[in-house]
Structures are given as structure tokens and as C-alpha cells.
Amino acid sequence: MTKHKKLQSWIRECAELCKPDKIVWCDGSEEEKARLEKEAFKSGELIQLNKKKLPGCVYHHTSVNDVARTEHLTYICAKNKRDAGPTNNWLAPHEGYRRASEIFKNSMRGRTMYVIPFSMGPVGSPFSKIGVELTDSIYVVLNMRIMARMGKVVLDLLEKTRGDFTKCLHSKADLDVNRRLILHFPEDNAIWSVGSGYGGNVLLGKKCLSLRIGSYLGEKEGWLAEHMLIMGVEDPSGRVDYIAAAFPSACGKTNLAMLLPPEGLKRKGYRIWTVGDDIAWMRIDTDGKLWAVNPEYGLFGVAPGTNSKTNPNLIKAIEKNTIYTNVLLKKDKTVWWEGGDGVVPKDGTNWQGNPWRPGELDENREPILGAHPNSRFTVPILNVPSVTNRIDHHHGVPIAAIIFGGRRAHLAPLVYESFNWQHGVFVGATMASERTAAQVGKQGEVRRDPMAMLPFCGYNMGDYFKHWLALGKKMTPPPKIFNVNWFRKDNGDFLWPGFGENLRVLEWIISRCKNEVEGVKTPIGYLPHENDIDMTGLRSPREHMRKLLAINHKDWREEAESIGEFFNSFGKDLPKEMKHELNALEKRLR
Numbered sequence: 234m235t236k237h238k239k240l241q242s243w244i245r246e247c248a249e250l251c252k253p254d255k256i257v258w259c260d261g262s263e264e265e266k267a268r269l270e271k272e273a274f275k276s277g278e279l280i281q282l283n284k285k286k287l288p289g290c291v292y293h294h295t296s297v298n299d300v301a302r303t304e305h306l307t308y309i310c311a312k313n314k315r316d317a318g319p320t321n322n323w324l325a326p327h328e329g330y331r332r333a334s335e336i337f338k339n340s341m342r343g344r345t346m347y348v349i350p351f352s353m354g355p356v357g358s359p360f361s362k363i364g365v366e367l368t369d370s371i372y373v374v375l376n377m378r379i380m381a382r383m384g385k386v387v388l389d390l391l392e393k394t395r396g397d398f399t400k401c402l403h404s405k406a407d408l409d410v411n412r413r414l415i416l417h418f419p420e421d422n423a424i425w426s427v428g429s430g431y432g433g434n435v436l437l438g439k440k441c442l443s444l445r446i447g448s449y450l451g452e453k454e455g456w457l458a459e460h461m462l463i464m465g466v467e468d469p470s471g472r473v474d475y476i477a478a479a480f481p482s483a484c485g486k487t488n489l490a491m492l493l494p495p496e497g498l499k500r501k502g503y504r505i506w507t508v509g510d511d512i513a514w515m516r517i518d519t520d521g522k523l524w525a526v527n528p529e530y531g532l533f534g535v536a537p538g539t540n541s542k543t544n545p546n547l548i549k550a551i552e553k554n555t556i557y558t559n560v561l562l563k564k565d566k567t568v569w570w571e572g573g574d575g576v577v578p579k580d581g582t583n584w585q586g587n588p589w590r591p592g593e594l595d596e597n598r599e600p601i602l603g604a605h606p607n608s609r610f611t612v613p614i615l616n617v618p619s620v621t622n623r624i625d626h627h628h629g630v631p632i633a634a635i636i637f638g639g640r641r642a643h644l645a646p647l648v649y650e651s652f653n654w655q656h657g658v659f660v661g662a663t664m665a666s667e668r669t670a671a672q673v674g675k676q677g678e679v680r681r682d683p684m685a686m687l688p689f690c691g692y693n694m695g696d697y698f699k700h701w702l703a704l705g706k707k708m709t710p711p712p713k714i715f716n717v718n719w720f721r722k723d724n725g726d727f728l729w730p731g732f733g734e735n736l737r738v739l740e741w742i743i744s745r746c747k748n749e750v751e752g753v754k755t756p757i758g759y760l761p762h763e764n765d766i767d768m769t770g771l772r773s774p775r776e777h778m779r780k781l782l783a784i785n786h787k788d789w790r791e792e793a794e795s796i797g798e799f800f801n802s803f804g805k806d807l808p809k810e811m812k813h814e815l816n817a818l819e820k821r822l823r
């Protein structure tokens with residue numbers, strides 16, 4: 234057990250509710266990993282992959298009804314409904330506890346309750362947060378080992394400092410969607426997740442703590458918890474500019490964070506350093522600048538579309554010590570997914586656990602997929618060849634530019650720069666993107682997703698915008714804010730090649746930060762001159778760039794109208810600056 238009284242009594246309470254057969258404390262050792270894997274191989278929870286081709290790798294299927302985050306079952310349980318805001322589902326705390334308790338009750342009978350002490354951020358850093366997750370899933374323990382610093386070192390620290398921690402309770406229960414709840418109690422520093430075994434719902438350090446609880450704490454303590462990648466762009470002189478970028482789920486964060494400079498730009502000698510691929514914690518340091526750390530220690534990345542052309546660094550990273558979830562399992566115990574490397578396998582076991590052959594159709598005459606569109610791999614960030622050597626440094630990296638971006642077939646140009654911080658906050662607050670497979674719901678539908686935080690902001694989003702505005706006033710100067718769209722289409726095809734080629738756009742962004750290049754002033758912000766994006770080596774028709782940078786005033790006026798409707802949902806909680814920016818945009822478009 235533990236000397237930490239609060240931890241001790243909380244675990245006792247949870248055990249009384251869930252009634253596990255036994256309680257096991259996770260120390261994070263290799264011996265422990267081997268023991269848990271062995272047990273999971275025996276029960277079938279995990280399958281060991283080909284030891285020669287994929288050393289240290291394992292395979293897991295989640296339930297067929299449990300393959301993405303369930304936003305409609307995710308709640309912020311603040312005392313006042315107003316504090317959850319118009320974009321979150323809300324339950325009163327007592328009602329949340331009551332409903333979830335019914336499902337948690339006796340849910341661990343016949344199972345083991347694992348205790349996982351973990352640290353989001355380097356262990357012992359003043360900017361890190363400690364959590365303890367209780368779970369009845371070995372899959373969760375093995376994932377948390379990769380995604381966060383965990384085990385004995387964290388428990389020792391917690392006992393020594395007698396510090397506070399986020400109470401994270403998870404049980405698979407019966408994996409029934411009708412008995413699934415993902416609840417956050419910001420005022421109690423607690424998370425209760427029940428009835429799911431899928432990543433974002435159950436790896437509680439990730440979206441639940443680092444973003445929903447994190448954003449709530451950030452507002453109280455004066456910092457930002459954001460759904461952002463962090464990357465460094467090093468030029469041949471050795472200067473590294475760091476960028477933080479917020480794109481909604483499955484819109485390209487992991488890929489951008491570890492891009493390989495494309496052939497045509499190689500002569501310029503850039504190197505990319507990966508700091509984080511999903512979450513950034515940012516605060517103002519004594520120099521008045523914004524500094525960011527990645528609180529995670531691993532990646533939980535999207536498999537489909539990942540191949541040696543689109544993302545060679547990631548392909549290298551996932552060759553070893555990786556957990557594969559819901560991809561196609563091949564006969565030779567290797568894996569495959571749509572848009573992956575190599576020829577399409579002749580057969581295998583698909584994400585649903587069924588025998589699979591390419592070309593088979595379902596009852597709607599749609600092709601049956603080998604891998605689920607939201608199939609993923611969990612991999613240590615230290616496996617990524619481009620990982621920064623600042624990963625364990627608690628100060629993190631100074632941010633020169635913030636980028637927002639979404640998946641929009643129309644409207645949004647390849648890149649534009651906001652006029653100033655306040656306008657940049659408006660650009661982030663009014664982001665929209667097509668829904669992807671990372672969340673349950675209608676795919677492709679365009680929805681507003683402010684700062685890519687719609688599903689992750691743990692408090693009233695009106696207050697969140699105010700917090701962004703207030704922090705901007707404290708920085709000297711604040712980073713410049715940009716918007717990008719890699720996904721603009723013409724006749725159904727992407728106009729922009731994306732992936733490594735995105736460096737061409739980052740190059741323009743960095744030049745703007747250094748005041749090295751002029752922008753073209755438009756009603757929505759500064760755009761590049763057509764020739765200011767280096768297209769060397771890219772055989773893309775000139776008219777594509779024109780289409781990528783086109784601003785259709787009529788469409789933008791409609792966009793402004795739709796932004797107005799979105800803003801109305803905030804009522805008096807919307808900061809007046811946002812309304813002011815909308816009016817100014819409308820005026821510029823007239």
C-alpha cells in the first residue's frame with residue numbers, strides 16, 4: 234500500500250465500489266511489462282506479433298462498438314451548468330457520480346485493479362501534473378506505460394511531496410455503449426470513465442487529464458492546455474524555430490510534427506525536430522515569451538494513410554515496442570492498413586476480428602475495410618528518429634508561431650496570417666473542420682471546432698476565449714497566429730500534396746515571423762504572394778496555387794454569417810472582442 238493517506242483512502246473507496254479480486258501496484262519495470270503481456274497473451278486480450286519483423290510489438294482489438302471517442306457520452310460535471318458552457322455535455326456532480334456508480338458497482342469482480350501512478354510532463358517538473366489511474370484493463374496499463382512517465386518514480390515523488398493528484402478511475406465494465414460514461418469533475422480533480430476500452434476514453438492522462446482537466450487548471454493557474462503538436466524547424470545555420478499547431482483529430486498533427494523535408498527543399502538543409510504530436514502545455518516564462526512542453530511520452534497515432542512516403546519517420550518508429558489496435562492482422566503476425574506500405578495482403582483478420590480478403594463488399598455494397606479508419610498504434614516518442622533532445626527538459630521550447638488548421642474542402646486558403654493576437658484568437662475560435670473517424674458521428678460534416686478543442690475544453694468556452702485574450706496581453710510580444718488548410722479540394726481531389734511538402738508553407742510562416750517577406754493584405758488576413766511559397770521540385774500546376782490561395786468573398790460572407798450563429802450560442806459569455814472581430818471581418822468583406 235502507500236504512505237500517502239489521501240491516495241490510500243481513495244483507492245479503498247474505489248475498491249469498495251468496484252470489488253476487484255485483487256489490487257496490483259504498477260512499478261513501471263520491464264519485469265512487470267513481461268508479466269502483464271504474458272497474462273494478456275494467455276487470455277487473448279493481446280496477440281504477440283512477429284518477433285523478428287516487429288520485435289516487442291503486440292496487437293489488440295477493441296470491441297466493435299468501441300473504436301473511437303464517444304463525445305455524446307463525455308461530460309463535464311461542474312457544480313454550475315454555466316461553467317461547462319454551451320459546447321459541453323453537463324451533469325451535476327452528484328448525478329454524474331450516481332449514474333456512473335451504478336455501472337462501476339461490482340464491475341471488477343473476478344478482475345484485478347491496477348494502480349498506475351503517472352506524471353504528465355517530466356517527473357518532478359514544477360509544470361507537470363500527477364495522476365493515478367485505477368483500471369481493470371491490462372491494455373490500458375501497457376498503453377499508459379508508453380504514453381506517460383509512470384510507476385515507482387512517480388509514486389515515490391507523490392509520497393515524498395504528499396502532493397495532490399488527479400483521481401482517475403476506469404473500468405471496462407461490460408463494454409456496453411448504453412452503459413458507457415466519460416465523466417470529468419474539475420472541481421474534485423477527478424475523472425471517471427466506465428464501459429469503454431478505446432484510447433481517448435480510457436488512457437485518462439491524455440485527453441481527459443491533459444486537456445479537459447488541464448485546461449480547467451490552466452485557466453485557474455494562468456497557462457494553456459492545448460490540442461497541439463509542437464515541432465522545431467532547424468535551418469542550416471542551426472537556428473531552430475518552434476511552432477505549435479492545433480488541428481482537430483485526424484487532421485494531420487502527428488504527420489506534421491515529424492515531417493521529412495521534401496526532395497525539392499533538401500538543398501536548403503532543413504531539419505525537423507519532434508517535440509509533441511497531440512498536446513501542448515504552454516505558459517509565459519520570465520522572458521515574456523510563450524514556452525511549450527509536451528506532457529506525453531508516447532504517440533497514439535492514426536494508422537491508415539501512414540506509409541514510407543507520407544511519414545518515413547513514423548514508419549521507423551513503429552517497427553518495435555509498439556501496440557497496434559484495430560488494424561489488419563496478417564497470417565505472418567505482421568500488420569497492415571489501408572494506405573499502408575506494401576501490396577494489399579491476400580487475406581488476414583480485420584479490425585472486427587473476422588476473416589478478410591480485399592474487395593469484399595458489405596450489405597451496402599461498400600468495401601469491407603481491413604483496418605478501422607481510426608485504427609491506431611501506441612509508440613514511445615523516443616522511438617521517433619526526429620525526436621528533440623529537449624523532451625525531458627521542463628522548460629520545453631519557446632514558441633515563435635501558433636498555427637490553427639482544419640480539414641476543409643472549400644473556403645479556407647492554404648495559409649493565411651492573422652492581423653494580430655486578438656484577430657488570431659478569433660481565427661482559432663471560428664475554426665471549422667470536417668468530422669473524421671476519430672469520433673463517433675456523421676463523417677465529413679463541417680462543424681465549428683474552436684482551437685481544435687471543441688471536444689476537449691473542460692470549462693466554458695467563452696471563458697476559454699477570454700483566457701486566450703488575456704494571456705496575449707501579457708506576452709512581449711505574443712507569437713504570430715496563422716491558419717492552414719492542407720485539405721482544399723478541386724473536383725474531388727486535394728489541391729495540395731501535403732505531408733512533407735507542408736514544410737514549404739512552414740517556411741513562409743517562419744519568414745513572416747522574422748519579417749523577411751511581405752504578405753498580401755486581404756479581408757481575412759495576410760496571404761502569401763503566389764511566388765513566395767517555394768515550389769522548387771514540385772510539379773504542381775501554377776493554377777493550383779491560385780486556387781489554393783483564392784478567397785471567395787461571397788463564400789466568406791456566408792461563413793461570417795455562420796460564425797455569427799455560432800457566437801450566439803455563447804450568449805453573454807462571449808467576450809466582446811470576438812463580436813468586434815466578427816463585425817470587422819464583415820466590414821472588410823463588404
Ligand code: GTP
Binds near residue numbers: 480481533543731
Ligand atoms: P489525432 O491523433 O486524432 O489527434 O490526429 P492527428 O491530427 O495527429 O492526424 P494525423 O497526423 O494522424 O493524420 C490523420 C490522417 O490525415 C492520416 O490518414 C494522414 O495520412 C492524413 N494526413 C495527414 N497530413 C496530411 C496532409 O498534409 N495532407 C493530406 N491529404 N492528408 C494528411
Ligand code: SPV
Binds near residue numbers: 432439
Ligand atoms: C484524438 O482523437 O484527437 C486523438 C486520439 O488523439 S484519442 O486519444 O482517442 O483522443
Ligand code: MN
Binds near residue numbers: 460481482483511
Ligand atoms: Mn488528438
